[in-house]
Amino acid sequence: MNERWTDEHVPDQSGRVAVVTGATSGLGYETARVLAQRGATVVLAVRDVEKGKQAAARMTGDVSVQALDLTSLASVRSAAADLRAAHPRLDLLINNAGVMYTPRQTTADGFELQLGTNHLGHFALTGLLLDRLLPTPGSRVVTVASTAHRLRAAIHFDDLQWERSYSRVGAYGQSKLANLMFTYALQRRLAPHGTTVAVAAHPGVSRTELLRSAPVAMRLLVDRIAGPFLQDAATGALPTLRAATDPHVEGGQYYGPDGRRQISGHPTFVASSPESHDEAVQERLWTVSEELTGVTFPRA
Template identity: 75%
Template sequence: MSKKWTRTDIPDQRGRVAVVTGANTGLGYETAKALAERGASVVLAVRDVEKGEQAAARMTGDVSVQALDLSSLDSVRTAAAALRSRLDRIDLLINNAGVMYTPRQTTRDGFEMQFGTNHLGHFALTGLLLDLMLPVPGSRVVTVSSTGHRIRAAIHFDDLQWERSYSRVGAYGQSKLANLMFTYELQRRLAPHGTTVAVAAHPGMSSTELARNTPAALRLPLTWLAPLITQTPAMGALPTLRAATDPAAFGGQYYGPGGRNEIKGHPRLVTSSPQSYEVTTQQQLWTASEDLTNIKYPTDEPSLHV
């Protein structure tokens, strides 16, 4: 394997089934495209089906589209049911879709938009699809976080939905910290099964549509600095692809760009913030997420142990 991990290091994916959320543009598109090129059967799980079809048409290989709006638990349940009816297994679930720095708004279920979409939507989707993965050796749940999990980030259990006051940066940080805590707690619950693992990744600073809601005070400086501090979506997708396909990866790991401050560069193992490893907080978040989504995971059911 090359010293700098690239798309050419992705092993043959023929016979594997991958579901990638938010795959019609940006990081998700590049992730899905690379997996399809290596032979995987890829499902683009997207909010806008027309854009998803257009994205699929630009890819080579076995690519299909599934409607999924992570800001609606009804849509998540409908999408999961549709996937369960058409797939008999899932090897890779890539929880990539997300929103960033949105103005104060809520999902259809009344959750703060960033927490509801980035974390709760993926928590629900994973729980509804996990029994298609547990029997599959080598299957992986890869959840995309961000360096934003370090910025003004905490899990505000006394106000998870930011109803008392709102910070778009703080809410984004909470959602991305939740992505990591979900990954670590999920891995702990998956470990006894011995087949499926949970891994996390982040893209560094990548030039995508995700930053369209960046506050005005930051937008101009970032525009000037962009050529120096950002990388292409294809490069930004590499940590996710390595987390998903590197035979040496194992559960509970976190991949990001290998350059200075993890801003850009080829993917390598990285570490997340100290608070992201707090087991008590991870478990508290898990319980809150189950209660909010009314989703119970199959990982504790003896009948599903393999």
């Protein structure tokens, strides 16, 4: 297969139903736009419904909007109930939404904001929708991670919510490491079913609104260092699209740009950190995540 994979390689998606979180702009928007253009029925699962409607109006195809606030487990449960009622089957769940380098804040349920949004909200949503995915051959759960999973690469079980001290960078790195560990642990649980796979992707360094919560000095520093290498959102979305649609993708794989240090380039199979593959930590995180969210996944 041609490794210079582009959105032109996305096969026909007619008949498939895709839920994309955080799809009002950036990577999520571009991912949803291409899926809809290729014929999928796409649901934009977003916090701001009005922005979601505006995004949907700019897309071609069958696109609807679902209210979803990942910082509230009540909202996650409500959204999952709505999606289950509207869609007897799901083919794609793309866990794309995220926050980055935010000041210390907590979600409605008391979780540190970055962990609560990036990992726990998606963990709960996936568990609540899994029985719509499992009966669907070829279905996938795609979770968007980041090269930042290597930053302070640890799950801080002794202070998971960063209550004793707080680091924007460390908390973000923890949440992105959690995304990968979730993907690998989920794939082990899905494998016996043979119908659904879990895959991860990362966009490299792309020009999106993700850094909007970071301090001005940090945004300027990133722009100065990475500016020449920044991809547009459409290019940054390609690893997610490949993870979601390439028929050669296998469960437990991780996709990112093929360029130097995975900063930019065309999407390809990439390696994550050794820490992300620690099964003991993955299973401990899984148990803690079920306890915190109250969502228990179906057993194989």
